[in-house]
Amino acid sequence: MMKSKGILAAVLLAAVSLSAAAQSGEHLGEMRGRNHKQKGHAYQGMDVWGDYIFSCQNQGIATIYRLTDCGFDTVSQFSLGSFNRSNHANVASFGAEKVAKSDPFPVVYVSHCHKRAIDDRKDLCFVERVAPDMQSSELVQTIFYDDVNHDFGYALQWVVDRKKGYLYGYGNTVNNSDPSNRHRIIKFRLPKLSEGKFVVLKPEDALENYTIEEMSDISFNPIGQGLDIRRGKLYMPTGFATSENPSILYVWDLRRKTMEVVDLTKATTGELEDIAVLGKGLLLLQSQDGLFRVKL
Numbered sequence: 001m002m003k004s005k006g007i008l009a010a011v012l013l014a015a016v017s018l019s020a021a022a023q024s025g026e027h028l029g030e031m032r033g034r035n036h037k038q039k040g041h042a043y044q045g046m047d048v049w050g051d052y053i054f055s056c057q058n059q060g061i062a063t064i065y066r067l068t069d070c071g072f073d074t075v076s077q078f079s080l081g082s083f084n085r086s087n088h089a090n091v092a093s094f095g096a097e098k099v100a101k102s103d104p105f106p107v108v109y110v111s112h113c114h115k116r117a118i119d120d121r122k123d124l125c126f127v128e129r130v131a132p133d134m135q136s137s138e139l140v141q142t143i144f145y146d147d148v149n150h151d152f153g154y155a156l157q158w159v160v161d162r163k164k165g166y167l168y169g170y171g172n173t174v175n176n177s178d179p180s181n182r183h184r185i186i187k188f189r190l191p192k193l194s195e196g197k198f199v200v201l202k203p204e205d206a207l208e209n210y211t212i213e214e215m216s217d218i219s220f221n222p223i224g225q226g227l228d229i230r231r232g233k234l235y236m237p238t239g240f241a242t243s244e245n246p247s248i249l250y251v252w253d254l255r256r257k258t259m260e261v262v263d264l265t266k267a268t269t270g271e272l273e274d275i276a277v278l279g280k281g282l283l284l285l286q287s288q289d290g291l292f293r294v295k296l
Contacts, residue, residue: 020260022249023295025267029071030290033057040085045092045226046274046286049105053276054130055286056080056089056110064134072291081139082126086116090155091227091274095127096162097193099140102132106162107140107193113155123147123156125167127193141193145169145201151184151209159227159234161254165190166207168229168254170236173211176223182211183224185234185252215257222250226274226286229254237264237272237285247272249283268292 035041036057045056053065053072060083064075080089090113095106112124127141145156156171167190174181187208191199203209212218222238223245229235232254239247249262264272270289278284283294 020262020296022262022264022267025264025295026293027269027289028291028293031055031063031065031286032074032077033063034061034077043273043286043288044089045110046276046284047092047094047108047228048276048278048284049094052105053284053291054092054094054105054108056092058088059083059085060087060089060110060126062128062137064130076134078136080110080126080128080137082110082112082128082142084118086114086118087112087126088114088155090114090225091157091159093158093160093227093229094162095160095190096165099129099193100132103129104132104134105130108137109143109158109160109167111156111158113157115154123152123169123171125158141191141195141197141199143167143191143199143201145186146203149203151186151203153178153181155224157224157227159229160190161229162190167191168227168234170227170234171224176221181221182213183220184209184211185254212252212259216259218259220250222248225272228275228277230277235275235277235283237275239264240271241265241269241287241289249275262296264294267294 042058051067055063060080063077065072091111093109108128110126125143128137129140130137152171154172154175156169159168167188169186186206226237234252236250239245241247247264251260270287273286276284281296285292
């Protein structure tokens with residue numbers, strides 16, 4: 001999502017109180033993405049299924065890794081079915097359905113999250129099926145939010161609550177550099193694969209539609225990066241590991257509508273991109289510097 005400029009760390013941290021600090025951060029190593037040091041190939045979305053890590057790069061390049069006792073090994077690398085120069089692949093989120101029993105994972109939801117449209121549509125959610133041999137994927141469904149009310153501004157990110165069967169959208173109402181910007185959450189029933197290859201969601205389909213600022217007294221304007229939902233909480237890592245944009249994890253309680261703010265400045269390095277909750281109090285964070293296992 002859009003990068004704001006000139007936000008001093010002191011201003012950001014004064015706007016919220018840090019309610020928790022990361023206890024430790026373990027750097028598992030650098031990732032091995034395709035041409036990852038070249039412009040336009042930055043790491044973006046990531047999720048975990050069992051021992052496997054599904055990692056995305058800009059444009060829709062996927063690398064699958066397997067977690068080991070001492071780090072992780074590369075399993076495969078391929079272009080997603082949704083590969084496109086305008087696919088930012090900003091968030092990856094495993095769903096609940098498999099196309100076939102032999103599939104290694106349920107389908108994975110990948111956020112388009114780009115200011116440029118694809119086929120005249122923005123803010124798409126691409127649903128990818130990873131092949132049984134983990135050597136390729138195919139686009140099996142595309143979800144589009146018909147934003148006739150202009151709920152979202154710069155870009156929209158998608159994340160699945162697979163335990164409860166919901167699809168959430170999160171994004172700016174304007175952009176990070178606008179003082180009137182707010183952070184909107186919209187909740188839908190997760191469409192079934194049987195509903196077709198192209199699904200349109202409309203404002204009247206929403207089960208919830210609100211801004212965080214409406215529900216909470218928190219004042220913040222982070223740069224939206226990754227998302228994960230576990231146990232009714234939305235995890236939002238932000239920051240570039242700089243004094244101007246420090247690494248902070250926001251945890252929004254979707255039921256109570258309260259925010260917890262976690263300091264990750266000493267537990268991680270590099271621009272944070274996405275997050276997966278491995279277990280209670282244990283997180284995996286993907287940054288431009290590699291993978292970090294963080295204990296809260």
